[in-house]
Amino acid sequence: MAELMIEEQDIINAICLQQAKNKSVTPEQVEVELFYEDDEGFFAEAAVNGMTVNMNTFDMTQALRLWIEEQLHQDPYATGIKFLLDDKRGIIASLI
Numbered sequence: 001m002a003e004l005m006i007e008e009q010d011i012i013n014a015i016c017l018q019q020a021k022n023k024s025v026t027p028e029q030v031e032v033e034l035f036y037e038d039d040e041g042f043f044a045e046a047a048v049n050g051m052t053v054n055m056n057t058f059d060m061t062q063a064l065r066l067w068i069e070e071q072l073h074q075d076p077y078a079t080g081i082k083f084l085l086d087d088k089r090g091i092i093a094s095l096i
Contacts, residue, residue, distance in 0.1 A: 004079075006064065008034065008090040014067030015046055015060065023048045034091045042083040042091060057083060064093060 006014075011034060016027040023030075031047040044055040055063070060083065065076035079095045086092050 004095040006093040006095060008092060010067070011060065011064065011091060011093055014063045014071075015044055015055065017070065018063035018066050019046045019048050019053060021066070025049065036085050036091060042085075068095070 012032045013027070015032045016030040019025075019030045019032075020027040025048060029048065032044055034042070034044050036042050042057045042060060044060055046053040046055060061081050064081055068074050068076040068079070082094045082096065084092050084094055
C-alpha cells in the first residue's frame with residue numbers, strides 16, 4: 001500500500017465503526033473525541049449509550065485497521081500506522 005494520509009474525520013469514523021461493532025449499536029450512536037497531550041500522546045474518548053470508553057494509541061490503531069479492511073478493502077496489517085498532529089488538519093494518521 002502506498003503512503004496514505006487518513007484525515008481526522010476518518011479516524012473518528014473508524015472508532016465509531018469499531019465501537020458500534022463491540023457494543024452492538026449503529027456507528028451513528030457513537031460519539032468520539034480525539035486528543036493529543038504532550039505527556040499522554042494520542043488518545044480518544046468514545047461515548048456509547050451513556051458510557052465513556054477511553055482509548056489509547058493502540059486501541060485507535062486497531063480501530064483504523066478495522067476501517068482499512070472494511071472501507072478500503074486492503075490488508076490492514078500490510079502497513080504501519082503513525083498518528084500525527086497537524087496545525088491545519090488536526091489529528092491525522094499516516095499509513096506507510
